[in-house]
Structure formats: C-alpha cells, structure tokens
Amino acid sequence: xxxxxxxxxxxxxxLLGCALGLNSAWVGAVFQNVGIFSFGGNAxxxxxxxxxxxxxxxxxxxxxxxxxxxxxxxxxxxxxxxxGSAALTALSTALMPLGALEPPEGPLIMAATGVLSxxxxxxxxxxxxxxxxxxxxxxxxxxxxIGQMASPLLLVTAVALGxxxxxxxxxxxxxxxxxLLWFAIKRIRAASSISVIGLDDxxxxxxxxERHQVARLVFxxxxxxxxxxFAHELMRTLYIQMDIATAGAHAYALAQALVGAAxxxxxxxxxxxMMSVKTLSxxxxxxxxxxxxxxxxxxLGPAPLLWGPLGSVTPYAVNQAAHSCFSLFMWIMSAALxxxxxxxxxxxxxxxxxxxxxxxxxxxxxxxxxxxxxxxAAPAVYGCMLVAVFAAFFAMGAVFNERVLMETMDVLPxxxxxxxxxxxxxxxxxxxxxxxxxxxxxxxxxxxxxAYIQEELFISKSTVSTHRQHIYKKLGIHxxxxxxxxxxxxxxxxx
Numbered sequence: 001x002x003x004x005x006x007x008x009x010x011x012x013x014x015l016l017g018c019a020l021g022l023n024s025a026w027v028g029a030v031f032q033n034v035g036i037f038s039f040g041g042n043a044x045x046x047x048x049x050x051x052x053x054x055x056x057x058x059x060x061x062x063x064x065x066x067x068x069x070x071x072x073x074x075x076x077x078x079x080x081x082x083x084g085s086a087a088l089t090a091l092s093t094a095l096m097p098l099g100a101l102e103p104p105e106g107p108l109i110m111a112a113t114g115v116l117s118x119x120x121x122x123x124x125x126x127x128x129x130x131x132x133x134x135x136x137x138x139x140x141x142x143x144x145x146i147g148q149m150a151s152p153l154l155l156v157t158a159v160a161l162g163x164x165x166x167x168x169x170x171x172x173x174x175x176x177x178x179x180l181l182w183f184a185i186k187r188i189r190a191a192s193s194i195s196v197i198g199l200d201d202x203x204x205x206x207x208x209x210e211r212h213q214v215a216r217l218v219f220x221x222x223x224x225x226x227x228x229x230f231a232h233e234l235m236r237t238l239y240i241q242m243d244i245a246t247a248g249a250h251a252y253a254l255a256q257a258l259v260g261a262a263x264x265x266x267x268x269x270x271x272x273x274m275m276s277v278k279t280l281s282x283x284x285x286x287x288x289x290x291x292x293x294x295x296x297x298x299x300l301g302p303a304p305l306l307w308g309p310l311g312s313v314t315p316y317a318v319n320q321a322a323h324s325c326f327s328l329f330m331w332i333m334s335a336a337l338x339x340x341x342x343x344x345x346x347x348x349x350x351x352x353x354x355x356x357x358x359x360x361x362x363x364x365x366x367x368x369x370x371x372x373x374x375x376x377a378a379p380a381v382y383g384c385m386l387v388a389v390f391a392a393f394f395a396m397g398a399v400f401n402e403r404v405l406m407e408t409m410d411v412l413p414x415x416x417x418x419x420x421x422x423x424x425x426x427x428x429x430x431x432x433x434x435x436x437x438x439x440x441x442x443x444x445x446x447x448x449x450x451a452y453i454q455e456e457l458f459i460s461k462s463t464v465s466t467h468r469q470h471i472y473k474k475l476g477i478h479x480x481x482x483x484x485x486x487x488x489x490x491x492x493x494x495x
Contacts, residue, residue: 009191013139015184016131017146022177023124024147025154029170030093030117032155032236046099046106048368050114055361057118059354065126066350072126073346079182082127085120086178092116093171122353124174127181129349132331133338134188140335148328152320213407214341218348220404221337222355225330227395228294229359230366231388232323235301237367238381239316287405290326291396297322298392301385330356333408363388420445426492431474440467444480445487 031051065072075081092113099110132140158169297319304315334352338345367384374380424445428438443453450468454461477483 009139009187012135012184012187012191013142014146015180015187016128016135016139016143018150019177019180019184020128020144020147021150021154022173022180023121023128024151025158026089026093026170026173026177027121028151028155029158029166029173030096046096046110048364049107049110050096050099050117052361052364053111053114054118054121055357055364057115058122059118059357059361061119061122062125062350062354062357065122066347066354069344069346069350072350076123076126076130081123082178082182085123086174088116089120089124089174090171092120093174094167097167120174124177124181125353126346126350127185129334129338129353130345131181131185131188132335133342133345133349137332137336137339140339141332144328144331144335148324148331152324214337214344214348217337217404217408218351220400221330221333221408222352224395224400225352226355226359227391227399228323228326229356230363231294231298231359231391231395232319233360233363234367234384234388234391235298235319235363236316237364237371238301238384239319283405283409284402286329287396287402290322290329293322294326294392294396295389298385298388301388302381336408420487422492423487423490426490427475427487430490433471433474437467437471437474440464441471441483444468444471444483447480447484 031047031054065076095109096113096117099106099113101109132143135143154173158166158173161169297315300315300318330352334349337352338349341348366387370380370384424438424442427433428441433441439457440453443456448456450461450464453459453464457464472478472483475483475486477486
C-alpha cells in the first residue's frame with residue numbers, strides 16, 4: 001500500500017530532513033564553489049570538468065534504476081549498498097582536488113571522481129526517495145522543509161572555513177547523511193513493519209486510467225523541474241562569472257547566508273501551507289508565489305550590468321532562494337506521487353530526479369558556451385537571460401500549469417482523505433480475492449457496469465458476471481451498493 005502508515009515520529013522527520021540537508025550541502029560545497037579546488041592554479045576548470053562528469057553519471061544511474069526498477073530495487077535492498085555509496089562519495093570528494101595535477105594523472109582523477117560521485121549520489125537519492133514514499137505526506141513535507149533549511153546553513157560553514165577544513169567537512173557530509181538516513185529507515189521499518197527499499201509490495205497498476213495518469217504526471221513534473229533547473233543553472237553560471245568568483249569565499253559565504261535566511265522563511269511558509277491543506281486555494285497560492293519568486297530571481301540577472309554597485313551577491317542569493325522554494329514544492333509533488341502510486345515508486349522517483357539533473361547540465365553547458373564565445377558582453381548575457389526566462393515561463397505556464405497542479409493535488413495522499421485504492425487493496429487482501437477478481441472488484445467499486453468491464457478487459461459479459469458472483473460470495477454481500485459500502489468502511493491504516 002505505502003501511502004500512509006499511521007505513525008508520526010518527529011525523530012524520523014528530523015533524521016530524514018537532516019540527511020537531505022547534509023547531502024544537499026555536499027552538492028553545494030563540492031560543485032558550487034571553487035573553495036576545495038584552490039590547491040591548484042586551474043581550480044575553476046577542474047571544478048567544471050568534475051561537475052560535468054558527475055552529473056552525467058548521476059543521470060545515467062537514475063535512468064538505469066528507473067528502467068530496471070525491479071533489479072535495481074533488489075540491489076538497493078542490500079544494506080552494504082548505502083554504506084558503499086557513502087564511502088565512494090567521501091573518497092571521491094577527498095581526491096577531487098588532485099584533478100589539478102598534470103596529465104595524465106589529473107584528467108584520470110577528474111573522470112574517476114566524477115563518475116564515482118555521480119553514481120553514489122544517485123544511489124543515495126534513491127534511498128531518500130524510497131524513505132519519503134513510506135511516510136505520510138505531512139512527515140514528508142516536514143523532512144524536506146528541514147533539509148531545505150539546513151542545507152544552505154551547512155554550506156556556509158563548509159565554505160567559510162577555507163580550503164583544507166572545507167574539504168574535510170565536505171568529505172564527511174556523505175557519511176553523516178547516510179548514517180542519519182539509515183537510522184530513519186530503521187525507524188520507519190520498525191514502526192510500520194514494512195520493507196522501505198524492497199519491492200515486495202509492488203504491483204503494476206490494474207487500472208488503465210491510473211497507468212496513463214501516473215505516466216502523464218511523471219512526464220510533466222520531470223520536464224518542469226528540468227526546465228526550471230536549466231534556467232537556474234544558466235543564471236547561476238552567469239552570476240558566478242560576474243563577480244562572485246573574483247570576490248572570494250567570504251562573498252560566496254555571504255551569498256549563501258542570504259540564501260539560507262530566505263530559504264528558511266520560504267521553506268517554513270511552503271511547508272506549513274502544504275501541511276495544512278484544506279482547500280485548493282492554498283496550493284494555488286504556493287504555486288503562484290513560487291512562480292513569481294522564480295521570475296524575480298531570473299529577471300534580476302542583468303541588474304549588476306545595469307547598476308554596478310549592486311554586485312551579483314544579492315541577485316545570486318535571490319535566484320538560489322527562489323530555486324530552493326521551488327525544489328521544496330516539487331519534492332512534495334514527487335513524494336506525493338510515489339506515495340499515491342506506490343507500485344511504480346522506484347521508476348517514478350528515478351525518472352523525476354533524472355529530469356531534475358538533465359536541466360542543470362544543459363544550463364551549465366549553454367552558459368559556459370556563451371561565456372566562451374562572447375564573455376560577459378551585454379548581448380550574450382541578455383540573450384541567456386531571455387532563454388532562461390522563456391524556459392521558466394514555459395515550465396510553469398504550459399508544462400506544470402494550474403490545471404496540472406489541480407490534477408496532481410487530486411491524487412495527493414492527504415491525511416484528511418482516505419485513498420480509494422488503498423481501501424480496495426485492503427479489502428482484496430483481507431478477503432483473499434484473486435488478482436483478476438481484485439481487478440474487477442475495483443472497477444465495480446468505481447461504479448462501472450458489466451458492459452464497461454467487458455470492453456476494458458476484453459472478456460465476455462458472462463465471464464464478468466461469473467467473477468462478480470464469486471466476488472460477492474467471498475465478501476458476503478449481494479449488491480454493488482453493499483460493495484461500495486464495504487470499501488468505504490474499510491480501514492487499511494488501523495485507525
């Protein structure tokens with residue numbers, strides 16, 4: 001079932017949130033500043049090369065997990081895989097500065113550390129996503145909000161300490177994230193008596209409409225986060241080149257502190273709003289507020305060119321904070337889909353996260369290409385700005401617009417709303433219906449008639465009628481109305 005397991009543990013929420021915060025801080029500390037690479041004279045080129053290889057390896061890893069979900073699930077179910085991914089991430093982080101060595105050692109180290117860090121971080125994300133899919137939506141929102149608030153604050157500490165201490169802290173972050181996540185998984189498993197990572201409960205959706213719905217929503221969310229990530233990374237690349245990089249680590253730390261303050265406020269507002277949803281007006285308000293915040297962050301891009309005294313620190317901080325709030329909102333949407341469509345949670349999460357990584361990769365490549373071709377000339381910056389604005393507008397206006405938001409909200413596993421599929425599966429398991437009987441029972445519980453079921457399942461009307469008789473006999477009922485009452489009264493969460 002996997003939507004809501006009837007437990008509420010602040011400790012579990014805190015463990016999950018801090019694990020996400022540590023992992024996100026690792027990404028920023030390693031790939032969003034040149035601090036740990038300052039041991040060599042070509043720090044920026046080494047950082048770019050390692051980041052490109054790492055994000056490419058991350059995308060390939062997530063796509064493979066998504067398309068080989070059952071094999072990947074069996075692999076992830078082995079505890080050493082989590083610890084191995086943490087160890088590989090720490091090792092690759094510690095070795096990354098050696099990429100500044102002369103060829104052939106330097107390029108080989110850059111390639112190896114990029115591949116190892118990409119694969120390992122992809123595995124960690126899958127563990128985190130599967131853990132989120134096993135808690136209630138309220139707990140998932142709380143965990144992600146904690147992670148979004150903790151990440152920039154941890155990053156400030158790592159950046160402000162300098163090269164050597166920053167490298168040591170960055171290498172230690174993955175181990176801390178894995179440890180916290182492992183304890184969270186143990187608590188979830190103990191409280192719910194379920195396998196957090198395994199695929200024992202996974203069944204293909206029996207309803208064709210449900211299959212189409214989950215595929216459509218996964219595609220929409222993946223494309224949306226990809227486009228917004230593209231716009232964000234394109235603008236971040238330009239900001240870094242304007243004056244963040246030349247201003248030094250302290251200016252970057254200041255920018256991250258501003259990001260942290262704004263992200264804390266945004267995470268609290270979005271988190272509280274999404275945890276207290278009673279009407280659709282609240283999600284709409286969050287959606288339009290985040291969309292407006294994203295546009296402001298992007299439109300502030302050319303401000304340092306138009307007014308030099310402003311500098312890039314403030315626009316950079318606004319852009320980062322806006323993307324942080326957007327990420328929180330999309331984390332919630334992703335967790336909701338994994339909870340609601342638990343039978344495809346591995347593929348759902350892997351494909352969404354792959355789209356989340358593809359966008360920034362393209363944004364970085366385009367930003368670097370524009371800078372190499374034209375430098376910081378105003379036409380190049382304005383051109384990139386227009387591309388970023390169009391991508392963000394298209395993402396929020398066409399791909400994940402208000403209509404798609406409402407469709408997503410319709411399947412959110414809100415605690416105030418018992419899930420129809422959960423009740424049906426509870427009845428199927430309790431009364432021992434066969435797979436075919438369960439499929440037909442769900443259709444009858446939806447109010448479908450014999451003719452509809454016959455056409456949908458390509459079986460004769462007499463076969464449907466026979467199955468109905470067997471279902472009614474096993475359930476001890478005599479009519480479709482009694483079936484509806486039975487499903488409505490089912491309590492899969494033991495409340």
